[in-house]
Amino acid sequence: MTVDRIGLVVHGGRPEAVEAAGVVRAWCEEHAVRCADIDVWHDGGRRGAREEVEAAGDPDLVVTLGGDGTFLRGARLAAKNDALVLGVDLGRVGFLTEVSAADVREALDAVREDRLRIDHRMLLALRASRRLEVPEHMEPWVRYGRGPLLPPPQVRPDCDVDADWGIPLDVTALNDIVLEKLARDRQVSVGVYVSGRLLASYSADALLVATPTGSTAYSFAAGGPVVSPRAEALVFTPVAPHMTFNRSIVTAPDEPVGLRVLERSGPAAVSIDGQLRGVLDPGDWIGVYAAPQRLRAVRLGPMDFYGRLRERMNLTDAPAAVADGSPPPLWSVTTPPPADLDHLALLTSPEGSSPLW
Ligand SMILES: NC(=O)c1ccc[n+]([C@@H]2O[C@H](COP(=O)([O-])OP(=O)(O)OC[C@H]3O[C@@H](n4cnc5c(N)ncnc54)[C@H](O)[C@@H]3O)[C@@H](O)[C@H]2O)c1
Ligand SMILES: Nc1ncnc2c1ncn2[C@@H]1O[C@H](COP(=O)(O)OP(=O)(O)OP(=O)(O)O)[C@@H](O)[C@H]1O
Structure with missing residues (x-):
């Protein structure tokens, strides 16, 4: 090219x-x-x-x-x-x-x-009940030597602002959008909605929505599932929720996740791909959607x-399993699959027919 x-x-x-x-x-x-x-x-x-x-x-x-x-x-x-x-x-x-x-x-x-090859990675888009900004006095104590904050997200000029659907913000996330407590010792209370329906109200340290790419970042640390970056989904994961239901929810790309800070909760911070972008007060909400565009990454x-998961995350094998033998390769990843398995996407060489390459 x-x-x-x-x-x-x-x-x-x-x-x-x-x-x-x-x-x-x-x-x-x-x-x-x-x-x-x-x-x-x-x-x-x-x-x-x-x-x-x-x-x-x-x-x-x-x-x-x-x-x-x-x-x-x-x-x-x-x-x-x-x-x-x-x-x-x-x-x-x-x-x-x-x-x-x-x-x-x-x-x-x-x-x-x-x-x-070009990997097309899913991105997240964001609407909110209000414009996002970080109060000036907060900046010095959130920098931690990570450079200055990004400016407040702009409102997208090409989208309607709507009382029901909120303000479209000109941001995308490759990993995740995180809503988290601001006071160190007080959880946030948040109503969580999936596809327009209330799922549950959470009291937690943070609530996040990750892309498949971001499933191995903060969501992973909070016990969320590992999702293939080729999949299309939104992963909602609560961080330290004080309740019995603590699972992740994996939604379809057209099932957005809404997070509303409840009336008597403390304020909450909104981070996008690890960058603090705004603060929400009680009553404010954000809606997280699959963005229409994709990130185009070189492969x-x-x-x-x-x-990579095994290697970079240092996955360790069960000690008893190690004592019982070492697993040889299960599939041939260098020869094309037989006709009945032609629809599968195993790791293959450039000559193979797999969409992985
Ligand atoms: N407890 C946590 O694990 C935690 C807390 C806050 C933020 N984060 C993550 O950090 C991301 C920002 O990354 P950063 O490097 O600017 O900050 P950082 O240096 O704090 O990153 C945390 C760690 O996550 C790794 N990481 C980032 N994206 C990843 C991905 N998609 N898959 C696997 N590992 C990934 C980084 O290499 C780093 O080791 C956020 O999007 C959020 O997901 C993680
Ligand atoms: N262009 C730059 N100018 C000045 N400082 C920079 C620049 N790029 C990065 N840094 C410094 O490096 C830090 C970036 O850390 P960050 O954790 O995001 O790195 P990284 O790319 O994820 O690498 P690592 O895997 O080691 O964490 C910033 O806080 C900043 O201090």
Whole structure:
């Protein structure tokens, strides 16, 4: 595919990421590709996604060099511009990133020569009963050295504001939208609605709605299910709910989840992909929907989500099972499936027929 403009999002606190950014810049120079640094922490406060991509000359490929947080920062911009995003792994976990720093040149060559696949990742969209903003006095104590806060989300100019459906906010989430307690020692009370119906009222530390991609992030830590990133679903997970019903609910993409802060609850914070974006008072609500657009992420080999889950999450085998033998491969993942199983999507080589590659 043609890549004319690359936007670089670099984990500036990590020397290897800064060094790898130099490799990308050199590659761009060699191939006459424009390259702009996207300084997401730039002095004078952070910018909304539209402003950020405009300042970077509307990149058609966003390359992130860092960990999952850096990838999420790049994804926010790529989603806004319908650009491709390529994550280079220079982080601690690197669940979302695609290539190692050693392979960055080869990866850029592959993109340029069209030797890639594009993963279409589900995103979340948000409506709310009010515009979101973080009170100024809160900023110093929520930064934790993570850079300035993002500006308040804009209202989408292309959507109707509606008394019943709320204010459409110009944000997307690749991982999750989280509503959480603000007072350290007081839970939030929240009415949870699925597909327009009240599910239950929760008293909890937090309530979140994750995408399949985000199912391995906060939702996973709170005991939620691992969902294939190829699936289309919303995952509602409560965090430390003080009630007997503490399960996740996995809804269809057209079954939105609504969260309303109850009358005598304390206020609640709203975070999107780990970034604090607003505070809700009692009576306020948010509605979380599957967004119509997808994130387009570069993939350079067959998707091996379950291998990555095992490896990156350090899944451990049952000691008794280890003593009882080591499991050999169950399916051939390098030969195409037989005719009766042709509809399956196992991990296959580029020659195979699997949609995983
Ligand atoms: N208790 C928790 O686990 C917890 C609490 C708050 C936020 N989070 C998550 O952190 C995300 C923001 O990530 P960050 O890196 O900016 O903050 P962070 O550094 O606090 O991230 C927490 C951890 O989650 C990992 N991570 C992020 N997205 C992931 C994904 N899709 N699958 C597997 N692991 C993933 C990161 O590598 C990191 O180790 C949020 O979207 C939220 O899901 C997790
Ligand atoms: N461009 C930058 N300029 C200055 N500081 C940066 C920049 N990028 C990242 N940082 C620093 O790094 C921190 C990012 O941490 P974050 O946890 O999001 O990294 P990450 O990409 O997820 O990697 P890791 O996997 O190690 O957590 C920020 O708080 C900030 O201090």
